[in-house]
Amino acid sequence: MRQLALAVELSVAAIYHHFPDKNTLYLEAVRFAFSDKEQVFDQVWKSDGSAEEKLGRFIRALIEVMLEDRDFHRLMQREILEADPARMQLLAQGVFNNQFCLLMQLVAEMAPDQDSHLLATSVIGLAKYYIEYQPLLKNFPGWKPEHEKPEFIAMHITTLLLNSFKAKAA
Protein backbone atom coordinates (compact mmCIF):
# COMPACT_ATOMS: atom_id res chain seq x y z
CA MET A 1 0.00 0.00 0.00
CA ARG A 2 2.86 2.35 0.81
CA GLN A 3 4.51 1.70 -2.55
CA LEU A 4 1.21 2.22 -4.32
CA ALA A 5 0.64 5.46 -2.45
CA LEU A 6 4.06 6.64 -3.52
CA ALA A 7 3.35 5.70 -7.14
CA VAL A 8 0.03 7.56 -7.31
CA GLU A 9 1.41 10.42 -5.21
CA LEU A 10 -1.14 10.14 -2.45
CA SER A 11 -0.99 9.09 1.18
CA VAL A 12 -2.03 5.61 2.25
CA ALA A 13 -4.93 7.11 4.20
CA ALA A 14 -6.21 8.86 1.07
CA ILE A 15 -6.32 5.54 -0.79
CA TYR A 16 -8.25 3.99 2.07
CA HIS A 17 -10.75 6.79 1.70
CA HIS A 18 -11.60 5.50 -1.81
CA PHE A 19 -11.37 1.75 -1.20
CA PRO A 20 -12.60 -0.16 1.85
CA ASP A 21 -9.60 -2.52 2.00
CA LYS A 22 -6.62 -3.79 0.04
CA ASN A 23 -8.38 -6.80 -1.47
CA THR A 24 -11.24 -4.74 -2.91
CA LEU A 25 -8.74 -2.31 -4.39
CA TYR A 26 -6.89 -5.21 -5.98
CA LEU A 27 -10.05 -6.70 -7.45
CA GLU A 28 -11.09 -3.39 -8.96
CA ALA A 29 -7.60 -2.98 -10.40
CA VAL A 30 -7.88 -6.40 -12.06
CA ARG A 31 -11.28 -5.52 -13.48
CA PHE A 32 -9.96 -2.24 -14.84
CA ALA A 33 -6.84 -3.81 -16.38
CA PHE A 34 -8.95 -6.37 -18.22
CA SER A 35 -11.71 -4.03 -19.29
CA ASP A 36 -10.09 -2.29 -22.26
CA LYS A 37 -8.62 -5.35 -23.98
CA GLU A 38 -11.76 -6.36 -25.84
CA GLN A 39 -11.68 -3.63 -28.46
CA VAL A 40 -8.29 -4.74 -29.78
CA PHE A 41 -9.88 -7.99 -30.92
CA ASP A 42 -13.13 -6.48 -32.13
CA GLN A 43 -11.47 -5.05 -35.20
CA VAL A 44 -10.12 -8.50 -36.03
CA TRP A 45 -13.65 -9.91 -36.11
CA LYS A 46 -14.96 -6.94 -38.07
CA SER A 47 -12.26 -7.27 -40.75
CA ASP A 48 -13.07 -9.25 -43.84
CA GLY A 49 -11.17 -12.10 -45.46
CA SER A 50 -11.12 -15.87 -45.18
CA ALA A 51 -11.34 -17.73 -41.87
CA GLU A 52 -7.65 -18.57 -42.23
CA GLU A 53 -6.72 -14.90 -42.50
CA LYS A 54 -8.87 -14.04 -39.52
CA LEU A 55 -7.19 -16.73 -37.42
CA GLY A 56 -3.80 -15.33 -38.35
CA ARG A 57 -4.87 -11.82 -37.38
CA PHE A 58 -6.40 -12.99 -34.11
CA ILE A 59 -3.23 -14.81 -33.08
CA ARG A 60 -1.15 -11.81 -34.01
CA ALA A 61 -3.40 -9.51 -31.96
CA LEU A 62 -3.29 -11.92 -29.00
CA ILE A 63 0.49 -11.99 -28.96
CA GLU A 64 0.80 -8.26 -29.35
CA VAL A 65 -1.59 -7.51 -26.50
CA MET A 66 0.35 -9.81 -24.21
CA LEU A 67 3.75 -8.52 -25.26
CA GLU A 68 2.98 -4.82 -25.11
CA ASP A 69 1.17 -4.86 -21.78
CA ARG A 70 3.41 -6.85 -19.49
CA ASP A 71 1.52 -5.73 -16.38
CA PHE A 72 -1.77 -7.01 -17.74
CA HIS A 73 -0.15 -10.30 -18.59
CA ARG A 74 1.52 -10.76 -15.21
CA LEU A 75 -1.71 -9.85 -13.46
CA MET A 76 -3.59 -12.51 -15.40
CA GLN A 77 -0.90 -15.09 -14.61
CA ARG A 78 -1.16 -14.22 -10.94
CA GLU A 79 -4.91 -14.68 -10.99
CA ILE A 80 -4.64 -18.05 -12.71
CA LEU A 81 -1.98 -19.16 -10.24
CA GLU A 82 -4.29 -18.24 -7.38
CA ALA A 83 -7.13 -20.08 -9.16
CA ASP A 84 -9.88 -18.93 -6.82
CA PRO A 85 -13.04 -20.57 -8.23
CA ALA A 86 -15.29 -17.55 -7.69
CA ARG A 87 -12.79 -15.22 -9.29
CA MET A 88 -12.24 -17.61 -12.20
CA GLN A 89 -15.94 -17.49 -12.93
CA LEU A 90 -15.94 -13.71 -12.79
CA LEU A 91 -12.94 -13.55 -15.10
CA ALA A 92 -14.36 -16.05 -17.56
CA GLN A 93 -17.88 -14.70 -17.77
CA GLY A 94 -17.17 -11.03 -17.28
CA VAL A 95 -14.07 -10.66 -19.41
CA PHE A 96 -13.03 -13.44 -21.77
CA ASN A 97 -16.26 -15.26 -22.58
CA ASN A 98 -17.11 -13.18 -25.63
CA GLN A 99 -13.71 -13.55 -27.28
CA PHE A 100 -13.52 -17.25 -26.51
CA CYS A 101 -16.90 -17.86 -28.17
CA LEU A 102 -15.92 -15.93 -31.29
CA LEU A 103 -12.70 -17.92 -31.51
CA MET A 104 -14.61 -21.19 -31.05
CA GLN A 105 -16.93 -20.21 -33.90
CA LEU A 106 -13.98 -19.44 -36.14
CA VAL A 107 -12.17 -22.73 -35.58
CA ALA A 108 -15.47 -24.62 -35.90
CA GLU A 109 -15.77 -23.09 -39.35
CA MET A 110 -12.35 -24.36 -40.35
CA ALA A 111 -12.51 -27.77 -38.66
CA PRO A 112 -16.19 -28.66 -38.23
CA ASP A 113 -15.54 -32.25 -37.18
CA GLN A 114 -13.30 -31.39 -34.22
CA ASP A 115 -13.92 -30.27 -30.64
CA SER A 116 -13.94 -26.49 -30.98
CA HIS A 117 -13.48 -25.86 -27.26
CA LEU A 118 -10.26 -27.86 -27.34
CA LEU A 119 -9.09 -26.14 -30.51
CA ALA A 120 -9.77 -22.65 -29.21
CA THR A 121 -7.88 -23.59 -26.06
CA SER A 122 -4.97 -24.77 -28.18
CA VAL A 123 -4.79 -21.46 -30.03
CA ILE A 124 -4.59 -19.44 -26.81
CA GLY A 125 -2.30 -21.95 -25.14
CA LEU A 126 0.25 -21.83 -27.93
CA ALA A 127 0.31 -18.06 -27.95
CA LYS A 128 0.46 -17.70 -24.18
CA TYR A 129 3.29 -20.12 -23.71
CA TYR A 130 5.62 -18.38 -26.11
CA ILE A 131 5.19 -15.13 -24.23
CA GLU A 132 5.12 -16.49 -20.71
CA TYR A 133 8.16 -18.73 -21.07
CA GLN A 134 10.40 -16.45 -23.08
CA PRO A 135 12.73 -15.79 -20.13
CA LEU A 136 13.19 -19.55 -19.75
CA LEU A 137 13.27 -20.48 -23.44
CA LYS A 138 16.15 -18.11 -24.08
CA ASN A 139 18.37 -20.45 -22.11
CA PHE A 140 17.72 -23.51 -24.25
CA PRO A 141 19.79 -24.46 -27.30
CA GLY A 142 18.27 -23.56 -30.65
CA TRP A 143 16.90 -20.23 -29.45
CA LYS A 144 17.10 -17.38 -31.95
CA PRO A 145 16.37 -13.66 -31.58
CA GLU A 146 13.48 -14.03 -34.06
CA HIS A 147 11.69 -16.15 -31.47
CA GLU A 148 10.93 -12.95 -29.61
CA LYS A 149 9.26 -11.19 -32.53
CA PRO A 150 5.47 -11.23 -32.46
CA GLU A 151 5.03 -11.68 -36.20
CA PHE A 152 7.42 -14.65 -36.17
CA ILE A 153 5.65 -16.42 -33.32
CA ALA A 154 2.24 -15.65 -34.80
CA MET A 155 3.30 -17.08 -38.15
CA HIS A 156 4.60 -20.28 -36.59
CA ILE A 157 1.45 -20.89 -34.56
CA THR A 158 -0.87 -20.06 -37.45
CA THR A 159 0.82 -22.42 -39.92
CA LEU A 160 0.98 -25.14 -37.26
CA LEU A 161 -2.78 -24.95 -36.79
CA LEU A 162 -3.68 -24.51 -40.44
CA ASN A 163 -1.52 -27.51 -41.35
CA SER A 164 -3.32 -29.55 -38.76
CA PHE A 165 -6.72 -28.56 -40.15
CA LYS A 166 -5.60 -29.36 -43.67
CA ALA A 167 -4.45 -32.86 -42.74
CA LYS A 168 -7.66 -33.60 -40.89
CA ALA A 169 -9.78 -32.48 -43.83
CA ALA A 170 -7.83 -34.66 -46.27
Next chain:
Amino acid sequence: MRQLALAVELSVAAIYHHFPDKNTLYLEAVRFAFSDKEQVFDQVWKSDGSAEEKLGRFIRALIEVMLEDRDFHRLMQREILEADPARMQLLAQGVFNNQFCLLMQLVAEMAPDQDSHLLATSVIGLAKYYIEYQPLLKNFPGWKPEHEKPEFIAMHITTLLLNSFKAKAA
Protein backbone atom coordinates in the same frame (compact mmCIF):
# COMPACT_ATOMS: atom_id res chain seq x y z
CA MET B 1 8.28 -19.39 8.20
CA ARG B 2 5.83 -19.95 11.07
CA GLN B 3 3.50 -21.99 8.89
CA LEU B 4 6.42 -24.00 7.56
CA ALA B 5 7.73 -24.61 11.09
CA LEU B 6 4.28 -25.82 12.10
CA ALA B 7 4.11 -28.12 9.07
CA VAL B 8 7.47 -29.76 9.71
CA GLU B 9 6.88 -29.77 13.50
CA LEU B 10 9.94 -27.70 14.35
CA SER B 11 10.46 -24.22 15.71
CA VAL B 12 11.36 -21.35 13.39
CA ALA B 13 14.76 -21.09 15.07
CA ALA B 14 15.48 -24.75 14.34
CA ILE B 15 14.83 -24.13 10.63
CA TYR B 16 17.19 -21.17 10.71
CA HIS B 17 19.81 -23.48 12.13
CA HIS B 18 19.72 -25.50 8.87
CA PHE B 19 19.26 -22.67 6.37
CA PRO B 20 20.96 -19.26 6.43
CA ASP B 21 17.85 -17.34 5.35
CA LYS B 22 14.40 -17.70 3.84
CA ASN B 23 15.46 -17.19 0.24
CA THR B 24 18.13 -19.91 0.36
CA LEU B 25 15.61 -22.29 1.91
CA TYR B 26 13.16 -21.49 -0.89
CA LEU B 27 15.75 -22.04 -3.60
CA GLU B 28 16.76 -25.39 -2.17
CA ALA B 29 13.10 -26.37 -1.96
CA VAL B 30 12.65 -25.52 -5.64
CA ARG B 31 15.73 -27.53 -6.55
CA PHE B 32 14.47 -30.50 -4.57
CA ALA B 33 10.97 -30.36 -6.05
CA PHE B 34 12.38 -30.35 -9.56
CA SER B 35 15.08 -32.95 -9.00
CA ASP B 36 13.06 -36.16 -9.17
CA LYS B 37 10.99 -35.36 -12.25
CA GLU B 38 13.59 -36.44 -14.79
CA GLN B 39 13.25 -40.16 -14.29
CA VAL B 40 9.55 -40.13 -15.25
CA PHE B 41 10.56 -39.05 -18.74
CA ASP B 42 13.62 -41.27 -18.99
CA GLN B 43 11.50 -44.36 -19.44
CA VAL B 44 9.69 -42.67 -22.31
CA TRP B 45 12.97 -42.18 -24.14
CA LYS B 46 14.13 -45.68 -23.34
CA SER B 47 10.92 -47.27 -24.67
CA ASP B 48 10.91 -48.45 -28.25
CA GLY B 49 8.46 -47.68 -31.03
CA SER B 50 8.10 -45.04 -33.73
CA ALA B 51 8.79 -41.37 -33.18
CA GLU B 52 5.04 -40.75 -33.29
CA GLU B 53 4.45 -43.21 -30.48
CA LYS B 54 7.23 -41.69 -28.42
CA LEU B 55 5.77 -38.21 -28.86
CA GLY B 56 2.41 -39.47 -27.67
CA ARG B 57 3.99 -41.06 -24.61
CA PHE B 58 6.03 -37.97 -23.81
CA ILE B 59 2.96 -35.71 -23.92
CA ARG B 60 1.04 -38.15 -21.79
CA ALA B 61 3.87 -38.24 -19.23
CA LEU B 62 4.14 -34.46 -19.23
CA ILE B 63 0.44 -34.02 -18.50
CA GLU B 64 0.42 -36.66 -15.82
CA VAL B 65 3.40 -35.19 -13.99
CA MET B 66 1.77 -31.79 -13.96
CA LEU B 67 -1.64 -33.09 -12.91
CA GLU B 68 -0.50 -35.39 -10.15
CA ASP B 69 1.96 -33.01 -8.50
CA ARG B 70 0.05 -29.77 -8.15
CA ASP B 71 2.63 -28.28 -5.78
CA PHE B 72 5.42 -28.84 -8.26
CA HIS B 73 3.37 -27.24 -10.98
CA ARG B 74 2.40 -24.20 -8.93
CA LEU B 75 6.00 -23.75 -7.82
CA MET B 76 7.15 -23.71 -11.44
CA GLN B 77 4.45 -21.21 -12.37
CA ARG B 78 5.55 -18.97 -9.52
CA GLU B 79 9.14 -19.10 -10.67
CA ILE B 80 8.18 -18.23 -14.24
CA LEU B 81 5.99 -15.38 -13.03
CA GLU B 82 8.91 -13.98 -11.06
CA ALA B 83 11.14 -14.43 -14.13
CA ASP B 84 14.39 -13.65 -12.39
CA PRO B 85 17.05 -14.00 -15.13
CA ALA B 86 19.65 -15.73 -12.96
CA ARG B 87 17.12 -18.19 -11.65
CA MET B 88 15.75 -18.85 -15.14
CA GLN B 89 19.21 -19.83 -16.25
CA LEU B 90 19.60 -22.14 -13.27
CA LEU B 91 16.22 -23.73 -13.94
CA ALA B 92 16.86 -24.14 -17.65
CA GLN B 93 20.38 -25.50 -17.45
CA GLY B 94 20.15 -27.39 -14.21
CA VAL B 95 16.73 -28.95 -14.59
CA PHE B 96 14.98 -28.89 -17.94
CA ASN B 97 17.77 -28.67 -20.49
CA ASN B 98 18.17 -32.41 -20.95
CA GLN B 99 14.48 -33.10 -21.55
CA PHE B 100 14.10 -30.13 -23.86
CA CYS B 101 17.00 -31.34 -26.02
CA LEU B 102 15.60 -34.86 -26.26
CA LEU B 103 12.23 -33.45 -27.28
CA MET B 104 13.87 -31.21 -29.87
CA GLN B 105 15.64 -34.22 -31.32
CA LEU B 106 12.38 -36.14 -31.52
CA VAL B 107 10.42 -33.44 -33.33
CA ALA B 108 13.37 -32.80 -35.64
CA GLU B 109 13.14 -36.44 -36.63
CA MET B 110 9.47 -36.06 -37.52
CA ALA B 111 9.64 -32.61 -39.14
CA PRO B 112 13.23 -32.07 -40.30
CA ASP B 113 12.45 -28.91 -42.27
CA GLN B 114 10.96 -27.00 -39.33
CA ASP B 115 12.40 -25.03 -36.42
CA SER B 116 12.73 -27.71 -33.75
CA HIS B 117 13.08 -25.22 -30.90
CA LEU B 118 9.74 -23.69 -31.82
CA LEU B 119 8.11 -27.09 -32.20
CA ALA B 120 9.38 -28.39 -28.88
CA THR B 121 8.08 -25.21 -27.29
CA SER B 122 4.70 -25.79 -28.91
CA VAL B 123 4.48 -29.29 -27.47
CA ILE B 124 5.13 -28.11 -23.93
CA GLY B 125 2.99 -25.01 -24.35
CA LEU B 126 -0.05 -26.97 -25.45
CA ALA B 127 0.25 -29.39 -22.56
CA LYS B 128 0.92 -26.73 -19.96
CA TYR B 129 -1.99 -24.54 -20.95
CA TYR B 130 -4.59 -27.27 -20.62
CA ILE B 131 -3.48 -27.95 -17.07
CA GLU B 132 -2.83 -24.39 -15.96
CA TYR B 133 -6.07 -22.94 -17.30
CA GLN B 134 -8.44 -25.72 -16.34
CA PRO B 135 -10.05 -23.67 -13.55
CA LEU B 136 -10.78 -20.94 -16.10
CA LEU B 137 -11.70 -23.15 -19.06
CA LYS B 138 -14.41 -24.89 -17.05
CA ASN B 139 -16.40 -21.67 -17.16
CA PHE B 140 -16.49 -21.41 -20.95
CA PRO B 141 -19.22 -22.94 -23.12
CA GLY B 142 -18.34 -26.22 -24.79
CA TRP B 143 -16.43 -27.56 -21.79
CA LYS B 144 -16.88 -31.27 -21.09
CA PRO B 145 -15.73 -33.44 -18.19
CA GLU B 146 -13.45 -35.37 -20.58
CA HIS B 147 -11.38 -32.21 -20.97
CA GLU B 148 -9.95 -32.92 -17.53
CA LYS B 149 -8.76 -36.43 -18.32
CA PRO B 150 -5.02 -36.70 -19.06
CA GLU B 151 -5.41 -39.31 -21.79
CA PHE B 152 -8.02 -37.18 -23.56
CA ILE B 153 -5.89 -34.02 -23.53
CA ALA B 154 -2.79 -35.98 -24.52
CA MET B 155 -4.64 -37.53 -27.45
CA HIS B 156 -5.88 -34.16 -28.70
CA ILE B 157 -2.47 -32.53 -28.54
CA THR B 158 -0.71 -35.48 -30.14
CA THR B 159 -3.08 -35.70 -33.11
CA LEU B 160 -2.96 -31.93 -33.56
CA LEU B 161 0.81 -32.05 -33.86
CA LEU B 162 0.98 -35.21 -35.96
CA ASN B 163 -1.59 -33.78 -38.37
CA SER B 164 0.49 -30.67 -38.71
CA PHE B 165 3.62 -32.67 -39.48
CA LYS B 166 1.72 -34.76 -42.02
CA ALA B 167 0.45 -31.71 -43.91
CA LYS B 168 3.88 -30.11 -43.99
CA ALA B 169 5.46 -33.25 -45.37
CA ALA B 170 2.85 -33.61 -48.12
Next chain:
DNA sequence: GTCTATAGTTTGATAGAC
Protein backbone atom coordinates in the same frame (compact mmCIF):
# COMPACT_ATOMS: atom_id res chain seq x y z
C1' DG C 1 19.94 -29.46 17.26
C1' DT C 2 16.20 -27.79 19.47
C1' DC C 3 13.88 -24.70 22.25
C1' DT C 4 11.73 -19.93 24.37
C1' DA C 5 11.91 -15.20 24.10
C1' DT C 6 12.44 -11.24 21.68
C1' DA C 7 14.64 -7.78 18.61
C1' DG C 8 13.85 -4.99 14.57
C1' DT C 9 10.96 -4.23 10.38
C1' DT C 10 7.12 -4.11 7.52
C1' DT C 11 2.38 -4.60 6.90
C1' DG C 12 -2.79 -3.38 6.65
C1' DA C 13 -5.60 -0.18 8.50
C1' DT C 14 -7.39 3.96 11.48
C1' DA C 15 -7.85 8.50 14.22
C1' DG C 16 -8.29 13.02 13.91
C1' DA C 17 -6.70 17.63 12.19
C1' DC C 18 -7.33 20.57 8.08
Next chain:
DNA sequence: GTCTATCAAACTATAGAC
Protein backbone atom coordinates in the same frame (compact mmCIF):
# COMPACT_ATOMS: atom_id res chain seq x y z
C1' DG D 1 -10.52 14.43 0.15
C1' DT D 2 -6.12 14.77 1.80
C1' DC D 3 -2.78 14.81 5.25
C1' DT D 4 0.44 13.31 9.58
C1' DA D 5 0.83 10.25 13.20
C1' DT D 6 0.14 6.01 14.97
C1' DC D 7 -1.64 1.36 16.16
C1' DA D 8 -1.76 -3.72 16.28
C1' DA D 9 -0.42 -7.62 14.01
C1' DA D 10 2.71 -10.32 11.25
C1' DC D 11 7.08 -10.78 9.42
C1' DT D 12 12.31 -12.36 9.10
C1' DA D 13 15.88 -13.29 11.88
C1' DT D 14 18.75 -13.77 16.26
C1' DA D 15 20.29 -14.48 21.27
C1' DG D 16 21.09 -17.57 24.58
C1' DA D 17 19.66 -21.55 27.55
C1' DC D 18 19.55 -26.62 27.40
